[in-house]
Amino acid sequence: MSNELVMYTDGASRGNPGPGGYGAILFWGDHRKELSQGYRYTTNNRMELMAVIAGLEALKKGGxxxxxxxxxxxxxxxxxxxxxxxxxxxxxKGGKKNKDLWLHFYELAKKNTIRFVWVRGHADNPYNNRCDQLATAAADKGPLHVDKVFEEESGR
Incomplete structure (x- = not known):
C-alpha cells in the first residue's frame, strides 16, 4: 500500500457564528473513512479547520x-x-483568529508532508459535496458538542 493519503474536508456554520459542523473523507488505497461532528456555537472558518484536524487526528501513523x-x-x-x-x-498579533486550532493543526502537520488544493465549493466535485452534506447534517442533527475555546472567547 502506498503512503499517500487523500483527504477532502468541509465546514459549515448556521448563522456564522451559530451551530456548525465539519465533514471529512479520507482515502487510503481502497479504504474510505468519513468523519463528521457538530458543534452548538462556532464559525465556518473554525469548522473548515476542524475538518482538517479531525482527519489528521484519525491517522494511526505519521510520515x-x-x-x-x-x-x-x-x-x-x-x-x-x-x-x-x-x-x-x-x-x-493583529487579532488573527483561531489561534488554538491553528497551533493544534501545526503540531499535527509536522508529522506528515501536507499539500492543500483548493476546490470550488458547491460545484461538481462529488467528494467536496459529500463533505458539505456531512458538515451540514452534523450541524443540523447533532449531537452538538461544545467548541469550548470559541464559546469562552465569545463570552457565552
Missing part, C-alpha cells in the same frame, strides 16, 4: 504524503502561502 482538498481559501492559503508561519512567528 505520510497527504493531499487535502478544501473549498476554504482561508485554510488553503494559510498553509500554502505561508500565512500560518507568519501568524505563529508574531503570536497571532
Amino acid at each position: 505520510l504524503k497527504i493531499t487535502i482538498y478544501s473549498d476554504s481559501q482561508y485554510v488553503v492559503k494559510a498553509w500554502e502561502q505561508g500565512w500560518l508561519k507568519n501568524w505563529i512567528a508574531t503570536d497571532f
Whole structure:
C-alpha cells in the first residue's frame, strides 16, 4: 500500500457564528473513512479547520504524503502561502483568529508532508459535496458538542 493519503474536508456554520459542523473523507488505497461532528456555537472558518484536524487526528501513523482538498481559501492559503508561519512567528498579533486550532493543526502537520488544493465549493466535485452534506447534517442533527475555546472567547 502506498503512503499517500487523500483527504477532502468541509465546514459549515448556521448563522456564522451559530451551530456548525465539519465533514471529512479520507482515502487510503481502497479504504474510505468519513468523519463528521457538530458543534452548538462556532464559525465556518473554525469548522473548515476542524475538518482538517479531525482527519489528521484519525491517522494511526505519521510520515505520510497527504493531499487535502478544501473549498476554504482561508485554510488553503494559510498553509500554502505561508500565512500560518507568519501568524505563529508574531503570536497571532493583529487579532488573527483561531489561534488554538491553528497551533493544534501545526503540531499535527509536522508529522506528515501536507499539500492543500483548493476546490470550488458547491460545484461538481462529488467528494467536496459529500463533505458539505456531512458538515451540514452534523450541524443540523447533532449531537452538538461544545467548541469550548470559541464559546469562552465569545463570552457565552
